Amino acid sequence: MQIIDGKATSAQIKKEIAEEVEQRLAKGLHRPHLAAILVGHDGGSETYVANKVKACEVCGFKSTLIRLEDSVSQDELLAHVEALNNDPDVDGFIVQLPLPRHIDEQAVIEAIDPAKDVDGFHPVNVGRQSVGLPCFHSATPAGIVELLRRYNIPTRGKNVVIVGRSNIVGKPLAAMLMQKGEQGDATVTVCHSATPDLASVTAKADILVAAMGRPGFITADMVADGATVIDVGTTRVPDASRKSGFRLSGDVDFEAVAPKCTAITPVPGGVGPMTIVSLMLNTLEAARRRD
Amino acid sequence: MQIIDGKATSAQIKKEIAEEVEQRLAKGLHRPHLAAILVGHDGGSETYVANKVKACEVCGFKSTLIRLEDSVSQDELLAHVEALNNDPDVDGFIVQLPLPRHIDEQAVIEAIDPAKDVDGFHPVNVGRQSVGLPCFHSATPAGIVELLRRYNIPTRGKNVVIVGRSNIVGKPLAAMLMQKGEQGDATVTVCHSATPDLASVTAKADILVAAMGRPGFITADMVADGATVIDVGTTRVPDASRKSGFRLSGDVDFEAVAPKCTAITPVPGGVGPMTIVSLMLNTLEAARRRD
Numbered sequence: 001m002q003i004i005d006g007k008a009t010s011a012q013i014k015k016e017i018a019e020e021v022e023q024r025l026a027k028g029l030h031r032p033h034l035a036a037i038l039v040g041h042d043g044g045s046e047t048y049v050a051n052k053v054k055a056c057e058v059c060g061f062k063s064t065l066i067r068l069e070d071s072v073s074q075d076e077l078l079a080h081v082e083a084l085n086n087d088p089d090v091d092g093f094i095v096q097l098p099l100p101r102h103i104d105e106q107a108v109i110e111a112i113d114p115a116k117d118v119d120g121f122h123p124v125n126v127g128r129q130s131v132g133l134p135c136f137h138s139a140t141p142a143g144i145v146e147l148l149r150r151y152n153i154p155t156r157g158k159n160v161v162i163v164g165r166s167n168i169v170g171k172p173l174a175a176m177l178m179q180k181g182e183q184g185d186a187t188v189t190v191c192h193s194a195t196p197d198l199a200s201v202t203a204k205a206d207i208l209v210a211a212m213g214r215p216g217f218i219t220a221d222m223v224a225d226g227a228t229v230i231d232v233g234t235t236r237v238p239d240a241s242r243k244s245g246f247r248l249s250g251d252v253d254f255e256a257v258a259p260k261c262t263a264i265t266p267v268p269g270g271v272g273p274m275t276i277v278s279l280m281l282n283t284l285e286a287a288r289r290r291d
Numbered sequence: 292m293q294i295i296d297g298k299a300t301s302a303q304i305k306k307e308i309a310e311e312v313e314q315r316l317a318k319g320l321h322r323p324h325l326a327a328i329l330v331g332h333d334g335g336s337e338t339y340v341a342n343k344v345k346a347c348e349v350c351g352f353k354s355t356l357i358r359l360e361d362s363v364s365q366d367e368l369l370a371h372v373e374a375l376n377n378d379p380d381v382d383g384f385i386v387q388l389p390l391p392r393h394i395d396e397q398a399v400i401e402a403i404d405p406a407k408d409v410d411g412f413h414p415v416n417v418g419r420q421s422v423g424l425p426c427f428h429s430a431t432p433a434g435i436v437e438l439l440r441r442y443n444i445p446t447r448g449k450n451v452v453i454v455g456r457s458n459i460v461g462k463p464l465a466a467m468l469m470q471k472g473e474q475g476d477a478t479v480t481v482c483h484s485a486t487p488d489l490a491s492v493t494a495k496a497d498i499l500v501a502a503m504g505r506p507g508f509i510t511a512d513m514v515a516d517g518a519t520v521i522d523v524g525t526t527r528v529p530d531a532s533r534k535s536g537f538r539l540s541g542d543v544d545f546e547a548v549a550p551k552c553t554a555i556t557p558v559p560g561g562v563g564p565m566t567i568v569s570l571m572l573n574t575l576e577a578a579r580r581r582d
């Protein structure tokens with residue numbers, strides 16, 4: 001059984017990115033610049049954004065963090081988006097989700113210039129990904145595909161089962177893995193809360209992707225011997241023994257499932273770091289397009 | 292075994308559309324107007340476009356057909372697209388595919404104003420469909436979903452297997468059927484040419500959709516007893532006994548498969564007429580949006 005080490009892989013990719021940035025600067029090209037808008041003070045969002053800023057430093061990117069209060073109006077937020085769309089110094093930017101309830105998240109997503117939408121959430125990027133055209137890929141699915149590639153885990157002709165049909169993981173990952181080509185060509189099944197007898201479907205997966213956000217939901221009986229298991233779950237579970245008061249829990253019962261697997265991602269240290277790396281790769285690509 | 296009669300269903304929907312058009316006109320609202328650009332003289336394309344023009348008549352729509360020669364340049368074609376984008380009298384339009392090889396099909400698709408893209412091929416509509424937002428749905432998948440709805444064939448919790456991953460059928464249909472809601476909530480598997488042991492996957496389908504364009508490919512051993520079978524194939528097969536010299540063949544070996552099914556669509560007279568009806572519904576919706 002092999003642990004798929006997303007932390008080490010992401011560190012390696014960030015090193016590769018930093019080298020390309022150095023080469024860019026040596027050639028007189030500009031330093032990639034990622035901006036992020038963070039609304040409010042949600043603990044999870046604070047951590048995610050802090051990690052993104054940190055990754056920018058490691059990659060040699062310029063980063064800008066725009067903090068707005070929970071009480072910000074939709075119009076004010078849209079004005080910030082518009083300013084970043086028009087800022088020639090910014091290659092790409094993200095608006096950290098979720099947003100406060102009084103703001104129409106989709107309206108904000110669609111206000112972002114698709115050419116700067118490094119999260120890949122704008123319908124233009126979602127649609128281009130679906131039909132297999134160049135685009136900013138959604139970060140988590142792209143991170144998963146890159147992990148499989150670097151660990152030489154083929155997808156062609158494999159039975160891939162994705163549990164969870166979210167717009168940021170399940171659906172775009174399905175689109176990527178069914179695409180023609182070396183990193184696709186899988187037979188893809190998407191399961192979800194309305195799937196009866198889920199275990200009978202997951203137990204047939206060569207590659208099982210758990211992405212529903214239910215800690216420890218995937219138990220050993222739901223996994224085939226020799227499967228590759230990708231755990232996208234990162235739920236904060238209360239844990240009095242930790243200084244933070246919580247621990248991150250995946251959707252897979254790791255202790256019980258891991259012994260059955262050919263390969264498995266841990267939580268933390270699996271898919272999570274790869275998601276941030278995908279954002280860095282999209283930002284680098286955005287910078288290249290503007291050269 | 293029930294034959295799912297797409298011809299009768301589409302006739303009924305066209306009647307409903309014509310009634311709405313009458314009501315629109317009585318209220319002083321404008322008559323919906325669909326335009327089509329047809330490049331060259333491909334026999335299949337000629338037939339499709341002629342059927343669309345005829346459907347417009349039945350629905351009470353205004354229609355405009357713009358015929359261009361095979362030799363048309365991409366710039367000339369794009370100029371026609373731009374003119375239709377800007378024509379306030381046109382609610383929606385299509386560019387009949389395929390286009391001659393010297394023309395970049397995707398560039399033409401992306402030049403169409405998404406608000407007039409009643410084929411639903413523009414990435415904005417593909418992306419909005421994927422995330423479950425209001426959009427112009429791709430015509431064939433929307434026609435299939437409407438057929439299932441009108442025949443009271445539930446999709447919720449059902450095992451749907453789609454054979455074929457095209458951008459106009461397989462992928463968008465998968466997105467629609469996995470969506471949350473009454474017409475979705477299915478467990479969806481997409482198979483294709485790289486799927487090994489295809490029969491073992493298709494034989495587990497409650498609803499099997501054949502959309503790969505290989506006449507008679509789906510044989511009885513590939514279908515579960517009691518399945519619903521949707522045949523999207525429409526390949527012209529040479530047939531000396533016909534005046535036209537060909538007959539339309541579906542992807543399903545109908546004679547052998549039909550007796551096993553709870554319900555099945557014939558070819559012709561199944562999905563085909565519903566595809567055109569979806570285009571009419573999209574055009575009506577485009578007209579409503581401009582009221």
